[in-house]
Amino acid sequence: MVAIAFYSITGQTKRFIDKTGLDAHQIxxxxxxxxxxxxxxxxxxxxxxFMMDSVVNFLTYKDxxxxxxxxxxxxxxxxxxxxxxxxxKIAATLNxxxxxLLEFSGTDEDVRNVRKIVHDLSSGQSTKKVQKPKELHxxxxxxxxYRD
Ligand SMILES: Cc1cc2nc3c(=O)[nH]c(=O)nc-3n(C[C@H](O)[C@H](O)[C@H](O)COP(=O)(O)O)c2cc1C
Numbered sequence: 528m529v530a531i532a533f534y535s536i537t538g539q540t541k542r543f544i545d546k547t548g549l550d551a552h553q554i555x556x557x558x559x560x561x562x563x564x565x566x567x568x569x570x571x572x573x574x575x576x577f578m579m580d581s582v583v584n585f586l587t588y589k590d591x592x593x594x595x596x597x598x599x600x601x602x603x604x605x606x607x608x609x610x611x612x613x614x615x616k617i618a619a620t621l622n623x624x625x626x627x628l629l630e631f632s633g634t635d636e637d638v639r640n641v642r643k644i645v646h647d648l649s650s651g652q653s654t655k656k657v658q659k660p661k662e663l664h665x666x667x668x669x670x671x672x673y674r675d
Contacts, residue, residue: 528549528550528645528646528649529566529567529568529596529645529648529649530550530551530552530563530565530566530567530568531544531549531550531551531552531567531568531569531570531645532551532552532553532554532561532563532567532568532569532570532585532591533551533552533553533554533569533570533571534553534554534570534571534572534579534581534582534585535553535572536572536574536578537572539572539601539631539632540570540571540572540601540632541553542632543570543601543629543631543632543633543637543638543641544570546632546633546638547638547641547642547645548642549642549645551570552567554581554582554585555581556581559580559581559582559584559585559588560584560585560588561585561588562588562589562590562591563590563591563594564589564590564594565594566594566595566596567594567595567596568595568596568597568598568599568626568645568648569586569595569597569598569599569617569623570598570599570600570601571598571599571600571601571613571614571617572600572601572602572613573600573601573602573603573606573609573610573611573612573613573614574613576613576616579613582613582617586617586621592621595621595623596623596648596654597623597624597625597626597644597648597654597657598614598617598618598623598624598625598626599614599625599626599627599628599629599641599644600613600614600615600618600625600627600628600629601614601628601629601630601631601633602614602628602630603630603631604630610628611625611628614628624654624655624657625660626644626648626654626657627640627641627644627657627660628660629641644657
C-alpha cells in the first residue's frame with residue numbers, strides 16, 4: 528500500500544485518516560523531520576502559511592519533497608477561494624497533483640473515495656486517471672509564495 532503522511536492541528540484530519548483505516552505517518556510539531564523514504568501521499572488541512580511550519584520542515588527534509596506522488600486537501604468550503612489553500616499551494620509549488628479535496632473529517636463518501644484512490648495508486652494506476660476535484664477547474668488566483 529502506498530505510504531501516507533498527514534498533518535493535523537485540531538484533530539479533524541486525524542479523524543479522517545482513522546476512519547479510512549489506512550496506515551499513515553503523522554507529522555509532529557515536536558519533530559517534523561521524518562524521512563518517508565518512499566513514494567507517499569500527503570494529506571493536509573488548510574491554514575495560513577505561518578501555521579504550516581511543521582509541514583514545510585517535513586517537506587524540506589531529505590527527499591520528502593521528491594517522493595510525494597499526490598496531495599489530498601482538507602478544509603472548510605466557507606473559506607471560498609481559500610478552500611484547501613494549503614494543499615493547492617503545495618501542489619502548485621511542487622508540481623504534484625491534487626487527488627481529492629474534502630471538508631473537516633470527511634463524509635462516508637469521502638472515506639470510500641480516498642480509500643479507492645489509495646488502492647488504485649498502490650496497484651500502479653497513474654494519478655492522471657484520478658478525477659480532479661471540481662474546485663480546481665477555475666483559476667487559482669491566490670497562489671503566491673509558498674516557501675520552498
Ligand atoms: C485559524 C483557522 C484557519 C483556517 N483557514 C482555512 C483556510 O484558509 N481554508 C480552508 O479551507 N479551511 C481553513 N480552516 C479550516 C480547517 O482547515 C479545517 O477545519 C480542517 O478540517 C482542520 O483540520 P485539522 O483539525 O486536522 O487541523 C481554518 C481553520 C482555522 C481554525
